[in-house]
Amino acid sequence: MFDSISFFRIIKTGVVNFWRNSWLSAAATMVMTITLVIFAVLFLLFAVTNYSIKSIQDTVDISVYFKNGLVEDQILSIKKDLETDPKIKEISYTSSAQALEEFKIKHQNDPLITQSLEELSDNPLPATFNVKANALEDYPAVAEHLKDAKYQDFISKVNYEDNRDIIDRLGKILKFIITFGVSLIAVFSLIAILVVYNTITLTIYNRKEELEIMRLVGATNWYIRGPFLVEAIFYSLASTVIASLLFLPVFSNVLPKITMFVNPQVTLFNQNVLNFWYLVAMLLVLSVILAIISVFLATRKYLKI
Structure with missing residues (x-):
């Protein structure tokens, strides 16, 4: 050198x-x-x-609405099944009763809504899941999974299309x-x-x-x-x-x-x-x-x- x-x-x-x-x-x-x-x-x-x-991605999720008349054990069983999907990061469960309570608190200053709820004999709000995927590219596959035939008797709506364009x-x-x-x-x-x-x-x-x-x-x-x-x-x-x-x-x-x-x-x-x-x-x-x-x-x- x-x-x-x-x-x-x-x-x-x-x-x-x-x-x-x-x-x-x-x-x-x-x-x-x-x-x-x-x-x-x-x-x-x-x-x-x-x-x-x-x-x-932290704010985006898929909202899953269940049919009325389901018992909580059925919903929790579906939650447990979905949690085995590696593409799913987190599932937040809101029961029908909890959803109604949160709705009442949110609209407690609106007498018209409060009165309307009191006149109803049944809870009109369904139980819901808020499903978060591990990555943005996982959401389409998760949405398709939620629309699987084995869940059709329990799930009334999967709300993914609203966030799909953004993703x-x-x-x-x-x-x-x-x-x-x-x-x-x-x-x-x-x-x-x-x-x-x-x-x-x-x-x-x-x-x-x-x-x-x-x-x-x-x-x-x-x-x-x-x-x-x-x-x-x-x-x-x-x-x-x-x-x-x-x-x-x-x-x-x-x-x-x-x-x-x-x-x-x-x-x-x-x-x-x-x-x-x-x-x-x-x-x-x-x-x-x-x-x-x-x-x-x-x-x-x-x-x-």
Whole structure:
């Protein structure tokens, strides 16, 4: 490999190349910054959408209404049977008597409803289940399970269609963000690799004679490639800093407002600072990977190493 002196020479040469080719460095940094900004935007879109789906999932359920005249043992037997379904997360049972009591409390200040209930001899409210699935995609299968023939003599209605549009729409939005996002990141990553690749290639041509002499005197491949790698990593560092500074106001001002809108009782990022640095780390890793790929492609083709 190389000693500490060679290591510092590699770093020094890479830094000099970065500042010497200022316009090329600026162009490479700008394209890489655009790539990182797009990645960050898509990451936040995915996080907010995924969080929104989870928040709505906590409020979405399937309401199951039972026929009148059933004894509680029959209903509890159905509950026990349904709880064996791995797609079902939770079943809340409300008896007919409990439903009536809750209805009375809710409308206790409405004399017309109170009087109407007193005139009725039987309880008009059915027993109900509120069924929650483990995931949004499980709801259609759970709804079909509830409509099974063995439950038809007991269940009068399964109320799923009201929530179906919301569930399907959110699922499609998340799928679109993932598909579109991956495609967009791939395109701009390729552009970033090409720009850095061309920048490194021009630097190689500018130092062609020097590099040939280095090879003749026995310089190792890493000693020749190292400065270009350092130069490209400087593109990565600069683009990461710029992209992070652009997104710092988003984390401190915009995200809290979005999360309050989605769910006022819960914060999307309970540790905003920690998650901001998590995003910065992801941007840095992505930019360094792009830089390394560019350098290895350029040096392999033009330096034959």
